Amino acid sequence: MQQYKFQGDYALRRVFQEVLTQVLLDCEYDxxxxxxxxxxxxxxxxxxxxxxWLTDQPYFQALTVKAHHKSQPQSAKSRAxxxxxxxxxxxxxxxxPLLAGQRVLLLDDVYTTGRTLRHAAAEIxxxxxxxxxxxxxxx
Amino acid sequence: MLSEKSWFGRQVxxxxxxxxxxxxxxxxGQGWQCQRCHQWTHSNDRLPNGNGYCRQCxxxxxxxxxxxxxxxxxxxxxxxxxxxxxxxxxxLSPQQQQASRAVLQYLRAHRNHLLWAVxxxxxxxxxxxxxxxALAQGWRVAWCSPRVDVCLELAPRLQRAFAxxxxxxxxxxxxxxxTYSQLTICTTHQLLRFQSAFDWIxxxxxxxxxxRSSPMLQSAVRSAQKPTGSQLLLxxxxxxxxxxxxxxxxLAVTYVPLRYHGVLLPQIDVQIxxxxxxxxxxxxxxxxxxxxxxxxxxDHQPFLLFVPHVVDLQAVQAALDRAGILxxxxxxxxxxRRQEKVLAMREHRIPFLVTTTILERGVTFANVAVxxxxxxxxxxxxxxxVQIAGRVGRSAQYPTGEVTCYCHSQTRVIQxxxxxxxxxNRQGRLLGGRIS
Numbered sequence: 001m002q003q004y005k006f007q008g009d010y011a012l013r014r015v016f017q018e019v020l021t022q023v024l025l026d027c028e029y030d031x032x033x034x035x036x037x038x039x040x041x042x043x044x045x046x047x048x049x050x051x052x053w054l055t056d057q058p059y060f061q062a063l064t065v066k067a068h069h070k071s072q073p074q075s076a077k078s079r080a081x082x083x084x085x086x087x088x089x090x091x092x093x094x095x096x097p098l099l100a101g102q103r104v105l106l107l108d109d110v111y112t113t114g115r116t117l118r119h120a121a122a123e124i125x126x127x128x129x130x131x132x133x134x135x136x137x138x139x
Numbered sequence: 140m141l142s143e144k145s146w147f148g149r150q151v152x153x154x155x156x157x158x159x160x161x162x163x164x165x166x167x168g169q170g171w172q173c174q175r176c177h178q179w180t181h182s183n184d185r186l187p188n189g190n191g192y193c194r195q196c197x198x199x200x201x202x203x204x205x206x207x208x209x210x211x212x213x214x215x216x217x218x219x220x221x222x223x224x225x226x227x228x229x230x231l232s233p234q235q236q237q238a239s240r241a242v243l244q245y246l247r248a249h250r251n252h253l254l255w256a257v258x259x260x261x262x263x264x265x266x267x268x269x270x271x272x273a274l275a276q277g278w279r280v281a282w283c284s285p286r287v288d289v290c291l292e293l294a295p296r297l298q299r300a301f302a303x304x305x306x307x308x309x310x311x312x313x314x315x316x317x318t319y320s321q322l323t324i325c326t327t328h329q330l331l332r333f334q335s336a337f338d339w340i341x342x343x344x345x346x347x348x349x350x351r352s353s354p355m356l357q358s359a360v361r362s363a364q365k366p367t368g369s370q371l372l373l374x375x376x377x378x379x380x381x382x383x384x385x386x387x388x389x390l391a392v393t394y395v396p397l398r399y400h401g402v403l404l405p406q407i408d409v410q411i412x413x414x415x416x417x418x419x420x421x422x423x424x425x426x427x428x429x430x431x432x433x434x435x436x437x438d439h440q441p442f443l444l445f446v447p448h449v450v451d452l453q454a455v456q457a458a459l460d461r462a463g464i465l466x467x468x469x470x471x472x473x474x475x476r477r478q479e480k481v482l483a484m485r486e487h488r489i490p491f492l493v494t495t496t497i498l499e500r501g502v503t504f505a506n507v508a509v510x511x512x513x514x515x516x517x518x519x520x521x522x523x524x525v526q527i528a529g530r531v532g533r534s535a536q537y538p539t540g541e542v543t544c545y546c547h548s549q550t551r552v553i554q555x556x557x558x559x560x561x562x563x564n565r566q567g568r569l570l571g572g573r574i575s
Contacts, residue, residue, distance in 0.1 A: 008201040046186035
């Protein structure tokens with residue numbers, strides 16, 4: 001994970017593609033929403049470590065990271081700091097009509113305190129989704 | 140603000156006003172060649188935006204086809220030193236002096252040189268006079284090793300021995316920033332960041348993993364050296380490649396077959412224990428082995444018990460437990476408390492360590508015996524066995540000790556190790572080596 005995500009070894013995405021495809025087949029959802037990366041990370045890393053695992057499953061990038069939300073990454077913080085993190089996400093324009101009444105599955109790489117996913121879920125619910133579940137690769 | 144010195148003899152992706160930049164990845168055939176590590180990268184290794192990137196030297200920071208490497212040719216801009224450079228006050232034995240003169244002679248001739256010195260010969264000190272000479276010439280020198288433990292142990296010694304020379308230590312995950320220094324102590328990985336920088340490179344434990352099996356690191360050493368520079372290779376157990384170069388007279392060699400205290404190397408005593416692997420799986424150790432362990436414990440003799448694999452550590456610990464020996468402490472490469480346990484062993488707070496080959500080299504315990512359990516397992520190479528045996532009798536106070544190897548059958552590898560020790564001891568005897 002270290003080599004894939006932080007050193008940016010994009011080729012390692014293939015390691016988890018198969019298992020994720022299998023698990024997604026067993027999940028019941030209408031819309032798949034991956035957790036986004038912020039712009040600086042995107043420019044640095046060159047890929048989103050979550051969407052890179054998807055092969056041809058349709059997904060909807062309903063969330064973006066707020067432009068002014070610039071702090072250290074979750075992985076560099078202590079537990080207490082992580083739990084205090086403020087809402088980093090916002091819905092993209094026109095997301096609400098697409099999400100209304102749908103069952104949404106959030107997809108992320110690592111679950112530690114759950115802070116990130118809870119923030120994301122709150123936004124999705126505000127967007128009108130019927131139910132939100134989450135899937136993470138590692139805990 | 141980085142000073143331009145940060146680019147002297149290096150190749151780094153940070154742009155410099157004075158340095159020339161060149162693409163980090165150069166298209167070649169179906170893929171690219173990375174200009175930092177000189178390895179090939181496959182055209183499938185692309186980011187979503189289509190840029191290629193090098194997977195081989197990723198841990199030094201990812202290089203893509205968009206990156207450039209910047210360098211300023213090494214100018215050797217060091218302040219002239221007037222005081223005596225060598226502040227080391229120890230003295231060399233006659234054999235060490237002889238080897239030391241050879242090292243200096245090859246250095247002055249800009250020739251690569253292998254110093255084949257037995258474990259515990261004092262290789263580091265042998266290189267001191269030549270190093271002092273090189274530094275007096277204003278040369279830039281790297282003392283590198285594939286093992287970070289070796290670098291960490293070496294740095295304070297070199298600091299004391301060359302107190303007036305600017306020194307830097309570089310290894311993965313360090314917190315101190317890079318400084319331009321005349322003497323650089325680093326892991327072989329760190330040499331990837333240099334280009335034609337060093338007039339002399341000393342490669343310590345040249346046959347150790349991962350340098351031995353990594354073309355990337357081998358090329359890193361070559362390209363960190365100036366075209367006019369040379370290398371000094373240090374090891375007690377050169378691999379077949381180096382020995383072949385020596386036989387063909389393509390590499391000069393100096394032997395130091397005798398330890399500095401003048402006592403011969405301990406020979407490996409082989410004990411045959413049939414089916415030790417199956418017995419271990421049933422939770423049992425050979426009776427001979429448990430008896431020996433009990434004897435060491437009763438005599439307060441510290442010892443190291445080497446096992447082939449990390450998974451065997453627990454099995455051996457459990458089997459020792461069952462035999463009523465309860466104080467077993469285990470250690471392996473990824474053990475987070477490794478340094479702490481080694482220190483406890485060194486300070487005699489624990490009677491013995493059960494270890495993998497991680498402690499095969501670069502560690503010194505004053506008075507220690509060694510047991511190798513499963514010496515016929517393929518992880519123990521001839522070099523590894525000689526190195527392990529070399530843990531014994533390193534100090535002048537306790538120059539002897541026992542090395543016992545338990546195995547299902549004598550293998551060619553074990554015989555090779557006994558042969559190598561025998562050969563060195565024959566040479567050592569000619570120089571007046573004693574048995575005790």
